[in-house]
Amino acid sequence: MNLQEEYDVVVVGSGAGGIISAITAANHGLKTIIVEKSDVWGGSSALSGGGLWIPNNHVSIKAGLKDSEEEALTYMQEVIEDEGPASTYERKVSYVQNGSKMVKFLEELGMEWVPGTLYPDYYPEKPGGKIGRSIEGKIFNVNELGEYKNTLRTGEIEAPIPLYSGKVASLPKAFTNTKDFTTVVGMFLTGFKHKLKREKAISIGAGLVSRLMKIALEQGVTLKLSTPIKDLIIENGRVIGIEAEHEGQSTFIKSKGVILAGGGFENSEALRKKYHDVGTDWTSASPGNTGDMLLLAQKHNLDTALLDDAWWGPSTIDQNGAKKFLVYERSMPHSMIVDRTGSRYFNESESYVDAGHAILKREEENGKAIHSWMIMESRHRNKYLFGDMLPRRTPKEAIESGFLIKADTIEELAEKCEIDLEGLKTTIKRLNGFAEKGVDEDFGRGNSAYDNYYGDPRYDNPNLGAIEKGPFYACKIFPGDLGTKGGIVADEYGRALSNNEPVKGLYATGNCSASVMGRVYPGPGSTLGPTSVFGYISANHIKENLSELADEIAEENIDIVAN
Incomplete structure (x- = not known):
């Protein structure tokens, strides 16, 4: 040499x-x-x-x-x-x-x-x-x-504004309460100040x-x-x-x-x-x-x-082919993740690595968890950010591409997603009961301060909300990662x-x-x-x-x- x-x-x-x-x-x-x-x-x-x-x-x-x-x-x-x-x-x-x-x-x-x-x-x-x-x-x-x-x-x-990961929990719920709205407005003002000074601010x-x-x-x-x-x-x-x-x-x-x-x-x-x-x-x-x-x-x-x-975590692929590593989206009320039998099998709001391990374990057990489905009802889409989609602003191409499945009824959603209908209905009924009580008796969703960090503080349990008001939405969930x-x-x-x-x-x-x-x-x-x-x-x-x-x-x- x-x-x-x-x-x-x-x-x-x-x-x-x-x-x-x-x-x-x-x-x-x-x-x-x-x-x-x-x-x-x-x-x-x-x-x-x-x-x-x-x-x-x-x-x-x-x-x-x-x-x-x-x-x-x-x-x-x-x-x-x-x-x-x-x-x-x-x-x-x-x-x-x-x-x-x-x-x-x-x-x-x-x-x-x-x-x-x-x-x-x-x-x-x-x-x-x-x-x-x-x-x-x-x-x-x-x-x-x-x-x-x-x-x-x-x-x-690329993030539209410079932001801090320690404040990002305010983004998805910015349109639901004054505190989070004020935090996000502050982010935009910070970005605007940098632009006035002709700086390219990144975070x-x-x-x-x-x-x-x-x-x-x-x-x-x-x-x-x-x-x-x-x-x-x-x-x-x-x-x-x-x-x-x-x-x-x-x-x-x-x-x-x-x-x-x-x-x-x-x-x-x-x-x-x-x-x-x-x-x-x-x-x-x-x-x-x-x-x-x-x-x-x-x-x-x-x-x-x-x-x-690996540094696993529930992920999805949007209508543009972009990979989205889901963190806050799955913690919001009026949502859940199920396998193709329609069953929940982990705390949707837990650490992404734990959630990723849960997907892999479930797939090994029943072969119906890759892919799974994240189910959301109208209140989830109307109140919270999902990826870069604003509340009440679901792009037509997200539906037309099949990234989001939309249905007026649970029966229609189950058919479109090929999820077992009876299993899904049973799971929804049980989840709705937990939402009413404020306690997830199966997986403890909302019991931890970490779960609550990304949840909606207006709820008794910031992570639990019923799934009952259409239209309903679903997206495929895969075991993505941040790296091995x-x-x-x-x-x-x-x-x-x-x-x-x-x-x-x-x-x-x-x-x-x-x-x-x-x-x-x-x-x-x-x-x-x-x-x-x-x-x-x-x-x-x-x-x-x-x-x-x-x-x-x-x-x-x-x-x-x-x-």
């Missing part, structure tokens, strides 16, 4: 975890490069809600949260039942202890944080559970990035990675797009660089540390079929995430875990493991690694939180061990020789 470039640290992937890894390394004075497979940067992070679940962070505490490391660990131990190699106690401790440090570190470099004060943990009633641990980046004027703004990854649908995931990229560039980080990794260069049990490809040519980059911070394998049809028996049709993740790093991990015998799991959550096993320092031993110089974070969160989603930002924190941890560990790494490379006279 002909050595073409040399850096202290190579970061593979340009999502939030990758950028924070690079910022941390560069701030230590290390020559750092981010290599990105796509011709755009930001990864799935740019398409996300932009929140980070960081317990005991000073931003949330300043806003009124009472929290501690002990409470955070109690909560994580309580809700993360999987005791696999990725979610060890040591990894949880490392996450909790370093998360608050990372938040302060980035703030000192210019990051501006906003607390999600009303956003609950997803199991807030559990020991150690809280409301308000999530933070996100302040709305950002992307024009500050200059030419780099032109290569930021964008999704199928949530895109805003987060954009402000981080500005900091990275200020720290001297190099960004190289259209440069997919092809191999890890490993000699004598240590990584000394990577082989990449750029403009059709092999590029060999020597380094003292490599941080793998790319996506998972959610858009690899072959890997999805192998590990999930679910294809790529319903994922909301970045299209470039095709499992490159998982294949390299397997080639080099790295430890892997959780390959059968299985991959390379890393230790509490972010080091990639092989046979339970660290590979010197190699680190992994983000969806190419196995998640510290195990098989659950503890709170809002449980994907971006870990990728960011373990990216920060990894870069710090490289700095702390840099002299040792350099000495070993020199002693072994490791070099890259032409094939």
